[in-house]
Amino acid sequence: MSDAPSSSPRFDRATHLRKNLDALDAMLHDERTLIVPLHRTLHAFVGDARTELHLPTLAEAAELIDAAAELVWLGELDGRAVFAADVTPIGNPLNHRVFARHSRFDELMTALPSLPTWQAELACYARALLFWHARHQYCGACAQPTRARDGGHVRKCTNSACGLEHFPRTDPAIIVLVTHGDRCLLGRQRVFPRGMYSTLAGFVEPGETLEEAVVREMREEAGVLVKNVRYFKSQPWPFPASLMLGFVAEAENDVLAPDDDELEHVAWFTRDEIASPTRPDFFVPPKYSVSGQLIAHFMEEKNGGVP
Numbered sequence: 001m002s003d004a005p006s007s008s009p010r011f012d013r014a015t016h017l018r019k020n021l022d023a024l025d026a027m028l029h030d031e032r033t034l035i036v037p038l039h040r041t042l043h044a045f046v047g048d049a050r051t052e053l054h055l056p057t058l059a060e061a062a063e064l065i066d067a068a069a070e071l072v073w074l075g076e077l078d079g080r081a082v083f084a085a086d087v088t089p090i091g092n093p094l095n096h097r098v099f100a101r102h103s104r105f106d107e108l109m110t111a112l113p114s115l116p117t118w119q120a121e122l123a124c125y126a127r128a129l130l131f132w133h134a135r136h137q138y139c140g141a142c143a144q145p146t147r148a149r150d151g152g153h154v155r156k157c158t159n160s161a162c163g164l165e166h167f168p169r170t171d172p173a174i175i176v177l178v179t180h181g182d183r184c185l186l187g188r189q190r191v192f193p194r195g196m197y198s199t200l201a202g203f204v205e206p207g208e209t210l211e212e213a214v215v216r217e218m219r220e221e222a223g224v225l226v227k228n229v230r231y232f233k234s235q236p237w238p239f240p241a242s243l244m245l246g247f248v249a250e251a252e253n254d255v256l257a258p259d260d261d262e263l264e265h266v267a268w269f270t271r272d273e274i275a276s277p278t279r280p281d282f283f284v285p286p287k288y289s290v291s292g293q294l295i296a297h298f299m300e301e302k303n304g305g306v307p
């Protein structure tokens with residue numbers, strides 16, 4: 001369709017427009033405005049050979065704006081407004097005119113590996129914000145209802161004696177590639193897909209630096225003492241509200257004392273053992289994830305070092 005976004009559109013959060021009610025209202029009357037629909041936690045997708053986000057225009061789906069439980073202005077995609085809409089109130093979406101013919105609804109985590117990067121980023125942004133709205137309907141200070149403002153980027157308490165503003169939250173989590181010589185540390189949780197091994201991860205606690213969280217989590221989960229903690233890269237992980245912060249670190253020694261409650265198995269792996277595993281169903285996370293990129297980085301290092 002000629003009115004679809006280009007294959008790699010430029011996305012701009014255009015944060016200066018969030019408080020501009022006239023601009024937001026004009027966007028809600030522009031037929032080219034795009035909608036990112038979510039039904040509970042499920043995104044709408046189209047496409048058989050290749051999964052794509054279903055991004056109906058206002059011309060196609062204006063009634064979703066009126067039906068939405070929550071509406072969030074995300075920004076501009078090649079200059080076109082984009083809103084995330086919680087369409088849960090429409091009931092079974094597959095019975096709705098907009099979705100009945102071509103859409104399917106699925107968890108974003110399932111679809112992430114096959115989505116174009118710009119769509120994955122847009123979907124993560126939409127999911128994180130709509131989840132936050134769903135869980136912050138009431139003020140944590142006075143328990144009265146809150147109401148969205150600033151294009152959906154703030155919720156303000158409706159109790160005039162309180163008036164507290166609540167902002168979207170992101171929970172930092174660290175994920176770490178620990179090396180010892182020419183081996184790296186991988187483990188699996190019981191909830192992982194069969195055969196999948198990943199770098200170890202955990203949440204940052206209040207009052208703690210990221211580096212302290214890395215040292216604490218590696219000690220708690222694997223009983224391994226680490227040093228030379230260095231930042232690698234980050235990834236939004238809105239399941240439901242995390243920011244994954246990737247690190248590399250070196251183990252003081254190769255002694256492991258894993259926590260059986262946290263991990264089903266944890267072990268040191270050489271590059272050969274990852275590339276040519278003896279366990280037939282062994283696999284590591286795909287490259288779109290920080291864990292996959294950390295492991296790929298380890299595999300590409302020729303001399304067993306870390307960056």
Ligand SMILES: [Zn+2]
Nearest residue numbers: 139142157162
């Ligand atoms: Zn309040």
